[in-house]
Amino acid sequence: xxxxxxxxxxxxxxxxxxxxxxxxxxxxxxxxxxxxxxxxxxxxxxxxxxxxxxxxxxxxxxxxxxxxxxxxxxxxxxxxxxxxxxxxxxxxxxxxxxxxxxxxxxxxxxxxxxxxxxxxxxxxxxxxxxxxxxxxxxxxxxxxxxxxxxxxxxxxxxxxxxxxxxxxxxxxxxxxxxxxxxxxxxxxxxxxxxxxxxxxxxxxxxxxxxxxxxxxxxxxxxxxxxxxxxxxxxxxxxxxxxxxxxxxxxxxxxxxxxxxxxxxxxxxxxxxxxxxxxxxxxxxxxxxxxxxxxxxxxxxxxxxxxxxxxxxxxxxxxxxxxxxxxxxxxxxxxxxxxxxxxxxxxxxxxxxxxxxxxxxxxxxxxxxxxxxxxxxxxxxxxxxxxxxxxxxxxxxxxxxxxxxxxxxxxxxxxxxxxxxxxxxxxxxxxxxxxxxxxxxxxxxxxxxxxxxxxxxxxxxxxxxxxxxxxxxxxxxxxxxxxxxxxxxxxxxxxxxxxxxxxxxxxxxxxxxxxxxxxxxxxxxxxxxxxxxxxxxxxxxxxxxxxx
Numbered sequence: 379x380x381x382x383x384x385x386x387x388x389x390x391x392x393x394x395x396x397x398x399x400x401x402x403x404x405x406x407x408x409x410x411x412x413x414x415x416x417x418x419x420x421x422x423x424x425x426x427x428x429x430x431x432x433x434x435x436x437x438x439x440x441x442x443x444x445x446x447x448x449x450x451x452x453x454x455x456x457x458x459x460x461x462x463x464x465x466x467x468x469x470x471x472x473x474x475x476x477x478x479x480x481x482x483x484x485x486x487x488x489x490x491x492x493x494x495x496x497x498x499x500x501x502x503x504x505x506x507x508x509x510x511x512x513x514x515x516x517x518x519x520x521x522x523x524x525x526x527x528x529x530x531x532x533x534x535x536x537x538x539x540x541x542x543x544x545x546x547x548x549x550x551x552x553x554x555x556x557x558x559x560x561x562x563x564x565x566x567x568x569x570x571x572x573x574x575x576x577x578x579x580x581x582x583x584x585x586x587x588x589x590x591x592x593x594x595x596x597x598x599x600x601x602x603x604x605x606x607x608x609x610x611x612x613x614x615x616x617x618x619x620x621x622x623x624x625x626x627x628x629x630x631x632x633x634x635x636x637x638x639x640x641x642x643x644x645x646x647x648x649x650x651x652x653x654x655x656x657x658x659x660x661x662x663x664x665x666x667x668x669x670x671x672x673x674x675x676x677x678x679x680x681x682x683x684x685x686x687x688x689x690x691x692x693x694x695x696x697x698x699x700x701x702x703x704x705x706x707x708x709x710x711x712x713x714x715x716x717x718x719x720x721x722x723x724x725x726x727x728x729x730x731x732x733x734x735x736x737x738x739x740x741x742x743x744x745x746x747x748x749x750x751x752x753x754x755x756x757x758x759x760x761x762x763x764x765x766x767x768x769x770x771x772x773x774x775x776x777x778x779x780x781x782x783x784x785x786x787x788x789x790x791x792x793x794x795x796x797x798x799x800x801x802x803x804x805x806x807x808x809x810x811x812x813x814x815x816x817x818x819x820x821x822x823x824x825x826x827x828x829x830x831x832x833x834x835x836x837x838x839x840x841x842x843x844x845x846x847x848x849x850x851x852x853x854x855x856x857x858x859x860x861x862x863x864x865x866x867x868x869x870x871x872x873x874x875x876x877x878x879x880x881x882x883x884x885x886x887x888x889x890x891x892x893x894x895x896x897x898x899x900x901x902x903x904x905x906x907x908x909x910x911x912x913x914x915x916x917x918x919x920x921x922x923x924x925x
Contacts, residue, residue, distance in 0.1 A: 426914040430879075430890040433521035434916025435668045437675070440898035440909040441871070444485050444528045450570040452477035456486075456503065457546045461560040466547035471505055471538075474568050479539050482571035486511055486529045489563045493522025495885070496558025498657040500607050501548030502716075503564055507583045508537045509716045511564070512603040512677040515548060516657050516670060518558050519916075520885075527675050531566070533720060535577040538566070578720035588696035589719055591688075593729045596772050597722040597779075598688050601679035602701055604637045604651050604715045612712025615705070616653045616804055616831065619756045619791065623748040626797065629707050632746025633804075634760035634787055636704040637715065639682050641690065642697050645739050647682030648764045650785050650808040651703070653831055655849060661835045662845035664877035664892040668913045672851040672871045679718070683812050685779040686768030689732025704742065726773035736767035736780070754793050758804075761786040769816075777816030784809040801834035819859045826854045837881065844878040867902040891915055899924075 452474035459467035473479070486503075488511065496518055503511040510531050516523060548560050578599075580592060591598060606612040611627035618629040639647040654673055657666040666674070684691070691697055701715040724730050740763035749755040767780040789804035808827040813820055833847030850872050857865040877892030893914050900907040908924030 426917040426919060428891075428915070430664060430667075430888075430892070430916050433519045434523075435913065435918045436523050437516040437525040437668060437670060438911060438918065439670060439675070440896045440911045442898070442900065442907050442909070444530050445483075446485060446567075447482045447569045447571065449482075450477060452568045452570070454566045454568070456505065456544050456564040456566055458563045459546060459561075461499075461501075461548040461550040461562070462552040464547070464549040466545050469544040471542045471544050473539060473541065474566075477568045477570040480572055481532065481535060481538075481568045482573050483530065483569045484532045484535060484538060485567045485569075486527075486531045487565050487567070488513065488527045489524070490515065490526070490560065491522060491524040491562075492516075492518040492558040492560045494518060494520060494557035494559075496550070496552075496556050496560070499548050499550050499560065500605065502546065502603075504545040505534070506537050506540070506542035508534055508581050508718055509603055510534050510537075512605065512679075512716075513548075514654075514656050514674055514677070515560055516675070517663050517667065519667070525675070529676055532573055533577050534581050534718075535573075536579060536581045538568075576722075579723040580721040582719040582721060584699055584717050584719075585696075587698055587700055589691065589699045590694070590696045591691045591719070591721055592723055593692050593694050594724045594727045595688055595692055595721045596685075596724045596727075596730050596770050596777065598684040598691060599720045600639060600647070600682045600684055600699070601718050601720065602637060602639065602649075602682070602715050603677055603679045604649075604701070604703070604713065605654065605677055606635070606651065606703075606713050610710070610712050612706060612710070613656065614659065615651075615712075616789065617791065617800075617802060620746050620748050623750075623754060623756055624795075625754070625756075625793065629705060631705050631744055632756060632758050633789060633791070634705050634744045634746065634758060636742070636760075636762060636785060637680055638702050638704060639684075639717075640698075640700045640702075641684065641687050643700075644737065645764060646684055646687055646766065647781075648762050648783055648785055649680040649682065650787065650806045650827070650829070651680070652678070652851070653804070653806065653829055655831075655847075660833055660845050660847055661843060662875075662877050662879070662892075664879055664890045665845060665847065665875040665894060667916055668918060669873065669875075669894045669896050669911055671849050671873050683779065683781045684719075685770070686734055686736075686766045686781060688730065688770045689768055690734055692730055692732065692770075705744070724772045724774075730770050730772055732768055732770035734766065734768040735778075736765060738765040739763070752794065754795075756789075756791040758787065758789045758791070760788075772816075775816055777814060780811075780813045780815075782811045798837040799834065800836075803832045805830050822858050824856045824858070828852045841881045841883070842878055843881045844876070846876045847874070849873040865903065867900065867905070870897075870899045872897050895920070 619625040655671040703713045742762045744760040746758040762785045769778040786807040793800040806829040811824040813822040830850035835845045853869045855867045875894040879888040879890035895912045897910040906925035910922045912920030
């Protein structure tokens with residue numbers, strides 16, 4: 379960054395690896411979280427300044443609020459802290475009084491504020507060692523911002539039934555230059571009653587990379603909060619190139635990444651990591667001041683259905699569970715992969731036996747080809763297939779589970795000498811089907827995930843730096859019984875941004891301009907949600923709802 383402005387130097391947020399040991403929404407400040415239908419965009423645009431000033435709208439996303447049931451609720455504060463360095467907050471949690479031990483829903487809320495100058499920072503919240511939130515922070519205005527994140531954490535109910543230690547950290551650096559102290563409060567709200575979808579009976583963490591499950595486990599799901607971070611090139615792994623290419627971020631195998639989970643050394647799950655763009659990413663913080671990129675403030679975990687391995691895991695002994703990221707250069711850090719394991723137990727059995735019956739892993743494909751020239755180019759194609767199947771003998775009969783997962787990644791990365799023009803057009807596909815056969819007709823849940831990134835950063839005359847970028851986070855989920863579709867949902871979160879500023883000058887001389895937008899849609903037979911946001915120079919000029 380000090381030598382010259384290049385996309386690869388600035389593309390990621392400045393996040394430090396020591397920040398990390400080891401369905402939701404971000405929204406504006408409470409009084410702005412759910413504004414009424416906005417005035418017409420043209421009227422609002424007339425109120426926007428000619429360029430960014432010292433203040434802008436608080437961060438907001440188009441995602442839907444967490445739905446909350448009616449009836450009695452109880453509130454618990456988990457943490458209140460001001461983060462100036464890498465000292466974690468440590469406290470304690472006590473279950474709420476008056477809402478019972480079973481809850482229809484548990485909702486986490488983080489409220490934050492920061493002012494001055496500060497990078498985006500990564501953070502986490504642990505309760506009893508279980509990671510219940512991984513987050514990053516928006517970058518502040520000189521005058522200050524407030525934001526909040528809500529997340530449904532009902533699946534961690536087992537953890538919340540007992541008193542626990544609490545640990546939270548948003549690693550930060552405060553000095554004469556970076557003045558922003560990150561002030562946060564995290565709370566839980568418990569809603570009395572029974573959940574429509576029963577929460578897991580147990581929530582486990584790994585101990586020295588080993589897992590011991592209850593002997594009567596009948597369904598086992600691991601979740602991994604995988605993030606590329608740490609201030610190096612793995613913050614923006616999707617831009618790395620083979621060692622033969624003249625670019626400032628290199629990796630021998632190019633940009634293909636895959637998060638693998640192994641049980642006792644055997645491959646048990648594969649997944650495409652989500653290409654998160656942090657709020658300083660793609661060389662241009664003006665893209666993210668008001669509307670962050672998809673998932674930036676609430677990192678969703680990758681899920682792996684390990685039920686086919688239940689017959690192996692249920693022997694009462696510790697089993698080695700390891701997570702690794704394919705493609706990371708040997709000896710290089712930059713990824714954090716904490717693991718939670720969610721277990722459903724058979725209450726009428728003391729031991730659920732079973733067997734792994736199918737394990738088929740195709741060869742991993744990763745081709746990253748460099749073509750030299752005045753317009754340098756790296757073309758990448760990668761992918762992997764894994765099928766595992768097994769059964770468990772439960773008190774209600776034999777239940778067989780088959781998990782199939784297919785990954786694919788294509789990308790085209792082009793740049794000029796000096797990286798003054800730098801562009802990427804990439805797509806990731808993560809196609810998963812889980813079939814459960816037992817207790818009635820066979821049921822299949824098929825999830826097609828697609829992530830896209832298409833952008834260009836250009837450093838032009840007078841050091842004017844412009845970034846144009848489109849991001850997509852999409853999924854299609856279909857449920858069927860014996861081949862007949864019984865339910866479906868479509869999800870699409872699309873972000874678009876175009877921002878320009880003068881690089882290599884003090885903040886008040888950047889003369890920044892920018893427009894951003896987000897459209898978030900969910901459609902299904904029983905639900906329709908459609909919300910769009912639009913900003914100009916940090917002013918929210920559009921907030922429209924469909925359906």
